[in-house]
Amino acid sequence: MSINITYEDHIAIISLELTEDCFDWESLSELIEHASAINMDVENIYAVVIHSLNSSFAKGWSHEILNMAPEDQIAVGSAFTAIANIKQPVIVAMSGSILSAGLELALSCDIRIAATNSLFAFPETKMGYVPLAGATQRLPRAIGRSNALRMLLTGEQINADEALRIGLVSELIDEERLDLKAKEIAKIIASRGPIATRFAKEAILRGSEIGLSEGLQTELDLTVILQTTEDRAEGVAAFMEKRDPVFKNR
Amino acid sequence: MPNFIDAERQEDVLILRLNRPESLNALNTTMRDELWQYLLLIRDDVSIKSAVLYGAGDRAFSAGADITEFGTAPSIISARSARENRDLWNLMQSLDTPLVVALQGFSFGAGLEMALYCDLRVAEYNASFALPEVKLGYIPSAGGTQTLPRHINATDSNLIIASGNPINAEKAYQIGLVQYLTDRSHYLQLAIDLALEISHMNPNVVRAVKRAICSSSEMEISEGLVYEARVRLSNILSK
Numbered sequence: 052m053s054i055n056i057t058y059e060d061h062i063a064i065i066s067l068e069l070t071e072d073c074f075d076w077e078s079l080s081e082l083i084e085h086a087s088a089i090n091m092d093v094e095n096i097y098a099v100v101i102h103s104l105n106s107s108f109a110k111g112w113s114h115e116i117l118n119m120a121p122e123d124q125i126a127v128g129s130a131f132t133a134i135a136n137i138k139q140p141v142i143v144a145m146s147g148s149i150l151s152a153g154l155e156l157a158l159s160c161d162i163r164i165a166a167t168n169s170l171f172a173f174p175e176t177k178m179g180y181v182p183l184a185g186a187t188q189r190l191p192r193a194i195g196r197s198n199a200l201r202m203l204l205t206g207e208q209i210n211a212d213e214a215l216r217i218g219l220v221s222e223l224i225d226e227e228r229l230d231l232k233a234k235e236i237a238k239i240i241a242s243r244g245p246i247a248t249r250f251a252k253e254a255i256l257r258g259s260e261i262g263l264s265e266g267l268q269t270e271l272d273l274t275v276i277l278q279t280t281e282d283r284a285e286g287v288a289a290f291m292e293k294r295d296p297v298f299k300n301r
Numbered sequence: 302m303p304n305f306i307d308a309e310r311q312e313d314v315l316i317l318r319l320n321r322p323e324s325l326n327a328l329n330t331t332m333r334d335e336l337w338q339y340l341l342l343i344r345d346d347v348s349i350k351s352a353v354l355y356g357a358g359d360r361a362f363s364a365g366a367d368i369t370e371f372g373t374a375p376s377i378i379s380a381r382s383a384r385e386n387r388d389l390w391n392l393m394q395s396l397d398t399p400l401v402v403a404l405q406g407f408s409f410g411a412g413l414e415m416a417l418y419c420d421l422r423v424a425e426y427n428a429s430f431a432l433p434e435v436k437l438g439y440i441p442s443a444g445g446t447q448t449l450p451r452h453i454n455a456t457d458s459n460l461i462i463a464s465g466n467p468i469n470a471e472k473a474y475q476i477g478l479v480q481y482l483t484d485r486s487h488y489l490q491l492a493i494d495l496a497l498e499i500s501h502m503n504p505n506v507v508r509a510v511k512r513a514i515c516s517s518s519e520m521e522i523s524e525g526l527v528y529e530a531r532v533r534l535s536n537i538l539s540k
């Protein structure tokens with residue numbers, strides 16, 4: 052196993068331990084399995100953390116994947132799409148080198164934090180190929196067209212401060228405290244109404260793919276559904292009674 | 302015949318200079334016609350792997366459309382059909398070849414809008430940017446209302462378009478309107494270096510990546526991912 056999943060309270064933690072920091076077939080299928088397990092268990096899992104046990108988050112693809120027939124390479128992206136399709140909020144914590152496939156995985160997550168020693172790049176164009184797993188689509192959605200053109204057309208490596216400035220990550224933290232910080236964020240999210248956080252994620256992601264009026268309708272529909280939940284009644288009652296809510300994911 | 306745009310070639314990079322410095326490189330009809338020809342050249346000559354655009358003189362990249370020509374068209378109808386027949390901005394946005402623009406001094410109105418059709422924007426510290434059209438009672442008409450919000454966030458683009466007020470280079474860098482900021486003695490060289498660097502990469506890959514990024518906002522993510530896979534595949538198979 053090069054990717055393990057563990058659970059702490061209502062948080063699933065996916066730990067990468069990639070051979071030579073690269074994704075191979077085995078690790079991709081493990082990722083798909085974990086994503087599916089998380090999606091199937093909205094009952095118990097409220098938030099997800101993805102991090103690496105190696106000093107670098109991930110640096111790219113294995114030689115096997117890079118050398119395979121192009122039509123077979125198409126399948127590699129489905130692992131990151133499986134992560135992007137997780138219903139619960141996903142936090143990714145990165146340090147060291149985050150290159151190519153590593154950054155494509157991070158772009159499939161919702162909240163990105165990084166260690167102050169992090170370096171980010173898409174070296175694909177320099178190496179003469181088009182990214183394999185969503186960079187041209189997810190990077191502009193995350194940081195805008197201009198910054199995406201800059202990173203992908205030049206292959207330029209950017210440091211943690213620059214990543215923060217352009218919005219590639221939302222927070223920088225000392226490497227020693229990185230995992231702790233990711234879990235802190237996950238705990239805060241897991242303490243909120245779990246249906247609400249899933250719906251909020253759905254509304255934001257769906258909303259960025261459709262027109263505004265349709266997006267507002269989606270938000271309204273989800274709001275109406277939420278009004279039928281016990282958690283919403285509890286949340287409102289707790290607020291009125293000035294106490295902490297106790298959510299049941301119902 | 303006036304020559305309002307100069308071209309020179311450095312390796313596989315075409316370097317275009319707007320050359321009307323006495324009029325702050327304002328775009329007049331002749332300049333538009335010349336730009337049209339050069340954009341066709343960039344589109345059709347595959348040996349041009351990237352291009353740089355900059356302004357002559359030391360005061361402006363371009364102060365926008367040449368206001369002295371306003372209202373000189375024979376009729377509204379002929380003005381409209383002239384624009385449709387030579388859809389300069391649509392041609393510019395459809396180019397797959399990367400464009401780098403070096404911005405000094407004023408980039409106002411159509412000057413800024415022209416820069417927004419480029420992929421990498423390098424500015425020098427004294428640069429300033431505005432879409433001042435509303436101050437003159439009209440709206441940006443070289444695509445600014447469509448392109449600006451695709452590059453920067455809605456809050457910033459709404460303010461720039463609705464106020465008509467200029468922003469300085471620091472602010473432009475901070476909101477992501479330009480990706481590079483340097484001093485006046487380096488900004489042009491930096492732009493040329495970036496274009497050269499890109500020109501040394503596989504041109505088919507570069508064009509495919511540019512097209513995939515620029516069309517990413519025009520389709521849903523699922524469709525976009527299929528598109529990315531398709532351009533990658535056709536790219537490999539065409540080798």
